[in-house]
Amino acid sequence: MENLKQELKAKIIENLNLEDFKVEDIDDNDSLFGDGLGLDSIDALELIVMLDKDYGIKISDPKKGKTIFESIQTMAQFIMDNKTK
Amino acid sequence: MSKGVAVTGMGIISSIGNNIEENYQSLISKKQGISKIKKIQTIHKDVIKVGEINYTNKELITLLELPKTNNYSRTALLGEFAAKEAVKNANITNINKYKTGLISATSVGGMDKTEKYYYSQFEETKNRKYIASHDAGDASKKIAKSLGITDFVSTISTACSSSANAIMLGARMIKAGKIDRVIVGGSDCLSKFTINGFKTLMILSETDCKPFDENRTGLNLGEAAAFLVLESDEVVKKENKKVLAYVSGYANANDAYHQTASSENGEGATLAMQKALRVAKIKPTEIDYVNAHGTATPNNDHSESRAILNVFGAKVPDFSSTKAYTGHTLAAAAAIEAVYSILAIQHKVLFPNLNFETPIADTALVPKTEVTKKEIQHVLSNSFGFGGNCSTLIFSKT
Amino acid sequence: MNTKLYIENYCKIKNNTVTLNSNIIFEEDNAENLKSFLKSIYKHLDLKYSKFFKMDNLSKLAFLASEIILKESKINSEKENIAIVFSNNASSLETDRKHQKSIDKITDYFPSPAIFVYTLPNIGIGEISIRHQLKSENAFFVFERYNAEFHYTYENSLIQSQKANAVLSGWVNVDDDTNYEAFIYLVSQNGKIKHNQEQLNKLY
Numbered sequence: 001m002e003n004l005k006q007e008l009k010a011k012i013i014e015n016l017n018l019e020d021f022k023v024e025d026i027d028d029n030d031s032l033f034g035d036g037l038g039l040d041s042i043d044a045l046e047l048i049v050m051l052d053k054d055y056g057i058k059i060s061d062p063k064k065g066k067t068i069f070e071s072i073q074t075m076a077q078f079i080m081d082n083k084t085k
Numbered sequence: 086m087s088k089g090v091a092v093t094g095m096g097i098i099s100s101i102g103n104n105i106e107e108n109y110q111s112l113i114s115k116k117q118g119i120s121k122i123k124k125i126q127t128i129h130k131d132v133i134k135v136g137e138i139n140y141t142n143k144e145l146i147t148l149l150e151l152p153k154t155n156n157y158s159r160t161a162l163l164g165e166f167a168a169k170e171a172v173k174n175a176n177i178t179n180i181n182k183y184k185t186g187l188i189s190a191t192s193v194g195g196m197d198k199t200e201k202y203y204y205s206q207f208e209e210t211k212n213r214k215y216i217a218s219h220d221a222g223d224a225s226k227k228i229a230k231s232l233g234i235t236d237f238v239s240t241i242s243t244a245c246s247s248s249a250n251a252i253m254l255g256a257r258m259i260k261a262g263k264i265d266r267v268i269v270g271g272s273d274c275l276s277k278f279t280i281n282g283f284k285t286l287m288i289l290s291e292t293d294c295k296p297f298d299e300n301r302t303g304l305n306l307g308e309a310a311a312f313l314v315l316e317s318d319e320v321v322k323k324e325n326k327k328v329l330a331y332v333s334g335y336a337n338a339n340d341a342y343h344q345t346a347s348s349e350n351g352e353g354a355t356l357a358m359q360k361a362l363r364v365a366k367i368k369p370t371e372i373d374y375v376n377a378h379g380t381a382t383p384n385n386d387h388s389e390s391r392a393i394l395n396v397f398g399a400k401v402p403d404f405s406s407t408k409a410y411t412g413h414t415l416a417a418a419a420a421i422e423a424v425y426s427i428l429a430i431q432h433k434v435l436f437p438n439l440n441f442e443t444p445i446a447d448t449a450l451v452p453k454t455e456v457t458k459k460e461i462q463h464v465l466s467n468s469f470g471f472g473g474n475c476s477t478l479i480f481s482k483t
Numbered sequence: 484m485n486t487k488l489y490i491e492n493y494c495k496i497k498n499n500t501v502t503l504n505s506n507i508i509f510e511e512d513n514a515e516n517l518k519s520f521l522k523s524i525y526k527h528l529d530l531k532y533s534k535f536f537k538m539d540n541l542s543k544l545a546f547l548a549s550e551i552i553l554k555e556s557k558i559n560s561e562k563e564n565i566a567i568v569f570s571n572n573a574s575s576l577e578t579d580r581k582h583q584k585s586i587d588k589i590t591d592y593f594p595s596p597a598i599f600v601y602t603l604p605n606i607g608i609g610e611i612s613i614r615h616q617l618k619s620e621n622a623f624f625v626f627e628r629y630n631a632e633f634h635y636t637y638e639n640s641l642i643q644s645q646k647a648n649a650v651l652s653g654w655v656n657v658d659d660d661t662n663y664e665a666f667i668y669l670v671s672q673n674g675k676i677k678h679n680q681e682q683l684n685k686l687y
Contacts, residue, residue, distance in 0.1 A: 016537070016597070017537050017597075018533065018536070019522075019533065019536040020533050038533070040343065041343070041346055042286075042344065042345070042537075042596050042597050042600055043597070045285065045286060045287060045596035045597075046595060046597050048287070049285065049593055049594075049596065052593070053593045062287045128592070192603060194574065196579070199583075200583055203583065204587065219576075220572070220573070220574060220625070221574045221625040222572075222625045222626065222627065239624055239625075239626065240624065240626070241622065241623065241624055241625070242574055242604055242605065242623055242624075242625050243603070243621075243622060243623050244603045244605060250622055254622070257640065261636075261640060263636065277586060278579070278583060278586070278602075281582075281586045281594045281599075282582060282594060282599035282602060283599075284594070285594040285595065285596040285599055286596050286599065286600070287596075336620075337620045337621065337622065338618050338619065338620060339567075339608070339609065339612040339617060339618050339619060339620075339621050340609075340612075341609075341612040341613050341616050341618050342613060343613070344600045344601070344606050344609055344610070345600045352618065353618060356618055470603075470605070471600065471603055471605075471606060471609070472603060472605040472606040472607075472608055472609035472621075473609040473612055474605055474609070474621060
């Protein structure tokens with residue numbers, strides 16, 4: 001799961017254009033939305049696309065994103081539980 | 086009350102009718118035009134519902150008497166069709182008798198053809214002509230040419246508020262004496278580009294959309310075109326024209342919140358409505374009907390409800406969104422809704438908000454759900470676009 | 484009542500060069516592409532605004548030129564009513580192509596919401612409005628080329644009719660990596676260059 005978490009951090013920085021951040025800057029339990037990394041609703045949608053593209057997980061209800069994307073930890077756990085790729 | 090600028094003609098084509106009369110009949114018989122998509126090959130075709138116009142491109146080309154060699158995109162076909170009806174409706178026989186302009190709006194442009202032929206154009210030269218008609222200004226140029234308009238032609242592209250801004254600019258130019266009359270409106274056709282784009286924003290509904298309903302799940306995309314003919318008082322007098330209504334108020338403000346979402350408290354929308362009332366020099370209590378933007382997305386309808394409460398307080402006028410009839414026709418939306426607003430004034434009737442069952446819990450606003458006969462003096466019409474572009478128009482009885 | 488208006492400041496970004504009122508303030512001859520050139524300008528201006536990186540090239544270009552001008556101008560963007568009127572000829576074409584590419588192949592079909600939201604030319608205006616909390620009137624026009632007559636009339640009318648105190652206006656166009664330009668200026672009651680059609684054409 002450690003590798004997955006590092007992978008996610010790198011992907012988030014790349015996909016969401018977070019130029020000011022490095023992988024080391026993101027803590028596993030940092031809040032991704034709101035005060036933490038300050039991601040917004042479009043970023044949430046991008047993450048949904050990423051889950052589909054890279055891990056074969058389809059999310060049809062955007063509201064579910066809030067709990068899944070709370071932190072790197074919750075994301076990684078969700079992917080481990082649901083991935084098909 | 087500020088008199089405003091005279092509207093002497095209208096033209097429209099949408100999924101609920103190919104002309105003014107057909108649209109009106111559909112509105113009063115609650116006949117909506119939402120269905121599964123038929124003309125576009127998309128992987129989403131069994132999932133989403135849209136407001137598609139019946140005419141095929143071939144049929145439109147024949148009706149417009151265009152040569153076989155034409156390179157009209159569907160946006161241009163629909164636009165020209167509606168613009169021609171408007172000019173005829175205004176009884177204009179000699180377009181160059183007065184200084185006349187065209188301000189057209191679009192967000193899709195010629196994308197419907199470009200997405201089909203862009204990659205093949207490198208091998209197959211026969212479809213290369215469509216790439217030239219891609220840009221946003223192309224439809225405007227074609228419409229201007231077919232109508233014989235040379236004095237002023239412009240294109241506005243501000244997403245879903247585009248044609249409201251076109252109408253606003255046209256009205257201002259006439260008031261400023263820069264032009265004697267102007268054809269204003271917009272056109273947008275369905276395309277894979279927009280369908281896919283909106284799908285990825287997860288704001289499309291898989292069923293008939295439910296504006297202002299607590300359980301709304303998103304919008305239905307639609308295609309349409311509509312134009313108004315605005316003429317100065319001088320021309321109206323000289324030509325003894327019948328005035329259908331007046332564009333008495335207009336305003337535009339930026340929400341300054343997010344690229345595509347509206348602010349929680351509908352600030353941009355509130356400012357636009359308040360400014361429009363000031364331009365029209367009327368009080369909120371004088372509005373008889375609000376034709377809302379009401380796209381049925383969770384975000385817009387809540388934000389717009391808040392804005393309506395901000396502006397009207399305890400006295401919210403009768404309101405409805407007609408997007409459950411036509412779908413959200415993007416850049417053409419404000420123009421078709423301008424036609425509907427004027428029809429409401431002319432026929433003394435307001436049109437229902439279809440598919441409504443439960444009010445939004447937070448704001449508790451209830452739209453009109455039946456065709457209602459009523460004396461209508463002033464109609465307020467909202468159109469809010471991506472980029473925070475909020476526009477409001479007010480139409481008044483003659 | 485005719486208030487005297489001036490072109491308070493103007494900024495041009497073209498051919499890897501940034502000029503403010505005809506003085507070169509930044510250039511980068513060997514920029515890899517437009518995206519990296521725009522990033523360099525961002526760094527040069529020391530703008531701490533991470534949302535910048537989410538924007539498409541057209542919005543970035545409009546944003547940077549606007550930042551340069553608003554910083555230089557006397558106007559207080561939070562208090563004054565600054566309208567925004569931009570125009571171009573390619574609309575949002577550069578971004579449209581990117582979006583189209585992402586939906587072309589049925590086998591590799593992943594449209595990106597972050598790209599799609601920029602497939603309209605006026606989103607850049609939204610970005611500038613968010614940055615400076617401008618709730619003012621704004622419009623985006625598509626013309627074949629910069630139309631000084633139209634711009635002058637519109638800008639002048641906005642201020643004379645008191646719909647705005649100042650107008651951030653101009654031409655901002657991105658067709659591809661080498662074909663881009665911005666000519667943005669602030670029309671206000673301060674400045675030395677008279678606001679009229681002739682001057683606008685001269686400066687452009």
